[in-house]
Amino acid sequence: MNNFIFQNPTRLIFGKGMIAELSRAIPTDKRIMITFGGGSVKKNGVYEQVIQALKGHNYVEFWGIEPNPAIETLRKAIILGKEKKVDFLLAVGGGSVLDGTKLISAGLKYDGDAWELVRKGAYSDTVPMGAVLTLPATGSEMNKGAVISRHETQEKYAFYGNYPVFSILDPETTFTLPPYQVACGLSDTFVHVMEQYLTTPGQSRLIDRWAEGILSTLIEIAPRIRENQHNYDLMADFMLSATMGLNGFIAMGVTQDWATHMIGHELTALHGLTHGATLAIVFNGTLRTLRKQKYGKILQYGERVWGITQGSDDERIDLTIEKTEEFFRSLGLSTHLSEENIGEETIQEIERRFNERGVAFGEAQNVTGSVAREILHNCK
Structure with missing residues (x-):
């Protein structure tokens, strides 16, 4: 076996009804941006559970992170996050939403274009994020990796930010997936x-x-x-x-x-x-x-x-x-x-x-x- 150093700081919150734990997982003094995909969370009840759990919290919503998250979309989220002085991110969706949010978390602390971070491959100065996972696949809920696309040049690269502080996994959220x-x-x-x-x-x-x-x-x-x-x-x-x-x-x-x-x-x-x-x-x-x-x-x-x-x-x-x-x-x-x-x-x-x-x-x-x-x- 090769030498290694291992650390995984993500707190895994698993099971039915555990989205309610959001109320305790994020401090009420945080300025939150919740990131979403195309809207399926409004059909399966996840959105309602998230908003209910975040009563009393200060948050703004960003919608539209697509499968294979694109830098063109994520730049808009970074602009909104900087404008609202966001200091905590909550990704709600599948691996693409989580991946995109990892780049947003880095972009909020970076003065240049976030695509520069993607081409660099990694950036560790990030805004903390949590996640509510709705589509199992990428493992993004408990690692620091992401994959980001650039539509205008048909490119796709890996990027490494930081681990989510916590991730909530409720298997019932998968029942309505295609x-x-x-x-x-x-x-x-x-x-x-x-x-x-x-x-x-x-x-x-x-x-x-x-x-x-x-x-x-x-x-x-x-x-x-x-x-x-x-x-x-x-x-x-x-x-x-x-x-x-x-x-x-x-x-x-x-x-x-x-x-x-x-x-x-x-x-x-x-x-x-x-x-x-x-x-x-x-x-x-x-x-x-x-x-x-x-x-x-x-x-x-x-x-x-x-x-x-x-x-x-x-x-x-x-x-x-x-x-x-x-x-x-x-x-x-x-x-x-x-x-x-x-x-x-x-x-x-x-x-x-x-x-x-x-x-x-x-x-x-x-x-x-x-x-x-x-x-x-x-x-x-």
Whole structure:
């Protein structure tokens, strides 16, 4: 196991009716800006619960943070926040609202354009924020990462601010989510775990088992959720899996990949495809392209998660990749670029972008532009 330093300061407030805890979680002397997405929280009762809990607090609302939050929108929120002298932020929504609010929290303390912070990659001088999560997927409720887009240039980059002070997760808020969003959230969570798990064998027995537990849980609950999205216990397991999948716990002391995510971000930037949907396509190509590099870990994953123990090593790996692709298809998601009408022009553009930036992703830092092209060809 590699050396590491771990700290996660987010207070997790979990369960039915826990949005009411907002009244105690935010001091009444704070000037709050509540950030929202497109308005679904007014249909599922979350907005009413939030406003009820914040009676006696001073707040202003900002609406319209879109999926794949755009700098063009977030600049408006930063202007409003500075005008109102906001000193606490509350993000109410899915991972995109939380991601966007992390950049807002940095932008409120920064004199220049917030896109400069995105290109810098990180900024730690931030206004504190809390969150009420309504869509499990990104783990943004318990990490300091965000992904921000710029529509005018079709760019999308990771940004790191600070952890939420607290996050409230009520599984009942997920009951009315569109099934496609739930499917993409399950895919996102699954690949988050895989990016940290499916790398180098023999690093940590404990972390491997922890990651395998999340993967096995997702595989077990996914078909049941598709049958009954109003089952509280199923959605509670989904929410907690998404949080535990990217809050730093299963990253302790182990190598990480993230090539699938970086390629997926480009597909979203160029085509607007939902993030979890891009991962369901790209991850299979990553496994096929890097199977020799990930040989031992794929065998372990296949045996422990899918119960694949028969046949030669190559046959077991083939079946493991097949089972993984079947899982994404069982969610109702595409697993090939051609299904989304994405072809060679996009593949070449992603290769060009990787080469232009001089990047190399993956646990071996070998996923360059040419390897990204090969991955994409393996999921055409």
